[in-house]
Amino acid sequence: MNNSTKKAICILSGGMDSTLASYIAKNDGYEIIAVHFNYGQRTQDRELKAFRDICEDLKILEKYEIDIPFFTQIGASALTDKTIDVPTNGIEAGVPITYVPFRNGIFLSITAAIAEKEGASAMYIGVVQEDSSGYPDCTDEFIDKMKKAINQGTKEDTHIDIITPLVHLTKAQIVQEAIKLNVPLEHTWSCYKEENEACGVCDSCRLRLNGFKIAGLKDPISYRVL
Secondary structure (H helix, E strand, O other): OOOOOEEEEEEEEOHHHHHHHHHHHHHHOOOEEEEEEEOOOOOHHHHHHHHHHHHHOOOOEEEEEEEHHHHHHHHHOOOOOOOOOOOOOOOOOOOOOOOOHHEEEEEHHHHHHHHHHHOEEEEEOOOOOOOOOOHHHOHHHHHHHHHHHHOOOOOOOOEEEEEOOOOOOOOOHHHHHHHHHOOOOOHHOOOOOOOOOOOOOOOOHHHHHHHHHHHHOOOOOEEEEO
């Protein structure tokens, strides 16, 4: 398989991290197939718009929009259960209530099925271990074990690498890398709470804004609170 035909499946939420990971995949010479999950999250419609905009920016011809509504039945997360408030008082120690149980494990499993069907040799996911909200499914160890399970549970001639180019970067480094690769950050969406204007106070907004601040740059999206 030569560089012009190698395929990667990019899990693309429409957020800053997954978008940069997708641009890195393109820069690495892969033909990108994008996958997006509608899982009943509060900002589902806005994230889907971001995904479609970024696919257009990247000129991605093949994409999957997968509906997995059972996350709302499971609940237990402020992102999928509207009776639980999204925290807005700042990032605290421990696993926050915005953690969606085993979300990345489920995303990776579905993406692996797509990768096997498409004959892809890589899957890109924009997990961040160093500067995240403390999610247990964003670590090197978790990704490595998922990779082993996926390759064990697929056909013998299927060999899939899970690539996590951002896992040890800070948000400021992510912003800087995105600028270097001309990533259209104005099309990305990170807010956990709002779909029209980012709230500026949820954990995801705080991490993003702090990244821009440390990088010495202005975030191109608008916020209700700064």
